[in-house]
Amino acid sequence: MSQPTATDRDATVQPAAFDATVEAEPLQTVLDAAAVLVDECIVRPEPDEFRIVATDPATVGIVDATVDAAAFERYETSGARLGVDLTRLAAVVGMADGDDLVGLSLDPERRRLEVRVGDLVYALALVDPDAVRSLPDVVDFSEHFVARVQLDGGMLSRGVDAAVMVSNHVEIGVEKADGDGENGGSDAVRTLRLRAEGDTDSVDFGVDEGDCGVFEVDAGAEARSLFSLSYLSEMNRVVPSGRPVTVRLGEQETPMDLAFDVADGEGRVTFALAPRISRG
């Protein structure tokens, strides 16, 4: 095994090991989520989780997608860091039905990932991980978030789909529905709101806190930023309908994130999305 002083590069040359078996569905979700932002990525089979972290070339979005080691039927890993053509891997894993088992094992000498689906073994040539765009220094935005709202994925999708009809960006925020004046006290209804303004039409989507599973806002905080719909609508395509998704928002012009569980909570996809600088 590589010494603690070994660089990541050494880790791929060293006899890294990875051998795992898991149901197809959580793996497909994680791969589809990563494919929203990148064609190639680094897969990191860490001791406690199978993880993909990736960002698009413009670094507007970041995806962090994991399946817990506990969700695997078999999970053995040691020092592996795999450069993967996501399109091809997703196509092979996509041949399995959702509850079929999929096997993944690293052939370090031939630099291939063997993907097993039933009687099929697909040997996927790995990409040099150093040729894959590395993550920029990811700032942890957790402390910037002032609001956390959990709602049904299908509800959020309807708002995003409608916003796409009229514009290429959308304002997302949390507000008190009854205005700031007479009724804006502590008993006013709070609402997660998406607003998009097109040249002629506009969209206003608001989910009251009573229809949300979680609705937490820091006292006195305001959350409202403008986001690119070209990114958000792609992220929206992998958000599961009928299952909860959590949106976290910050003060003006801070990123948002969007998170949902994989399978039965044995994994998680989190998208972070940088704000657009608002117009005007």
Add this chain to the structure above:
Amino acid sequence: MSQPTATDRDATVQPAAFDATVEAEPLQTVLDAAAVLVDECIVRPEPDEFRIVATDPATVGIVDATVDAAAFERYETSGARLGVDLTRLAAVVGMADGDDLVGLSLDPERRRLEVRVGDLVYALALVDPDAVRSLPDVVDFSEHFVARVQLDGGMLSRGVDAAVMVSNHVEIGVEKADGDGENGGSDAVRTLRLRAEGDTDSVDFGVDEGDCGVFEVDAGAEARSLFSLSYLSEMNRVVPSGRPVTVRLGEQETPMDLAFDVADGEGRVTFALAPRISRG
């Protein structure tokens, strides 16, 4: 409210009002039917029914589509005449599931129609109704019809779909199946017949009266005309399979019409189609 002497133009400037709530399905049917012929149309929320009447640029087809006021959960209207981009309105209403409630309300000052689907409000900019092609003087053909046949929408669709395979026009008529000679008496079987002749292949589709819900022909009358399949096949796409559709035909070279109920009879779509001048 506008005086009886007010022109239609005044009606849209006056504080016209429209506020209504209805299940998505009948509204979608009416919008889809209108979209067969036009991209923009005038919507007339009359006191007793929500109605769209429109004709294509060549005035070959006319659609008259209504949902009764009684089918609405809420229906308040006064002097409204709305110029609507049908494509955009149909897309928004199409986001609702069939039994979701859809709200429509006119914002007369901003000249917008607010469409509510769940937590979503889509503000649709209205088109100047005077810029929408107005209906030509519509002649009432009722007195010209000599035959009225009701059959399952899916049966009619099969005939139209087959005719499209061989030609761009189809002859539709009612005839006595056993010929005019020896057996053409009152006990001969009558048939609704579609015939299309292609360069090499031909289609002959005949539904006997015993397979039709209604089969009425004026004594001694003949009904047979030639129609454009480019129009009829588009109309055919919104005809419901498994539910009755009524075809009315006139003497040679008169229009036909095609009518079916919306939802549970709380509305109706009627297409009228002018005949082609027959060849030869």
Add this chain to the structure above:
Amino acid sequence: MSQPTATDRDATVQPAAFDATVEAEPLQTVLDAAAVLVDECIVRPEPDEFRIVATDPATVGIVDATVDAAAFERYETSGARLGVDLTRLAAVVGMADGDDLVGLSLDPERRRLEVRVGDLVYALALVDPDAVRSLPDVVDFSEHFVARVQLDGGMLSRGVDAAVMVSNHVEIGVEKADGDGENGGSDAVRTLRLRAEGDTDSVDFGVDEGDCGVFEVDAGAEARSLFSLSYLSEMNRVVPSGRPVTVRLGEQETPMDLAFDVADGEGRVTFALAPRISRG
């Protein structure tokens, strides 16, 4: 009826007869199978079976597809040999649901095949059978086959679909899974194997004899040849999933064939596929 000395050409000029009724599903299967290789074909309604035999222009593949006369509700034939535009016939028969009855009858004077689906009669102009590419002298390869393996159609499809991802040809053979050396005796597990090598990725698909319904290999024989995936993947599209398909293989560089039952065994589709000359 034509004398035994009459040529085939005479048979189409003579008052040949064909009148038959059958459920749509077996007929659709046979037409879809033939359409894998040709656009036009000769249909031969023989006394005991309705049969299409055809080969593609390059004569790489041959299809032999039949429905037994016993599967028909009505089957009367005499000397008919029909040149058929397969695309058009398949489109008409495809309008029927699987268990709808489809009628076929030859109108020899007008050289048309009347296709009846419910209330629809589609008159399909026949092609001069002498203008349809005739079959080359077909060699019977039965004696060349050394292996016969029956497996689920869906399993085979997965192997073919994966091979297409990496290459345009695939090696198919039967082998002993435990190698030729220490364990290659009579108790070694035998496997049907598909292998495809791409520029970077490779596919290895192996079904053990225990997962096959039939697994017969001539003693001491080797079966392994290279086949074009452009042909095999098209054939694969009509192979039924969830039902058995039989693969027969010969020694190196001999054809393979692929056969499956139509409906409940009342017909059969057999594809023969010539090998590619292997590289290197």
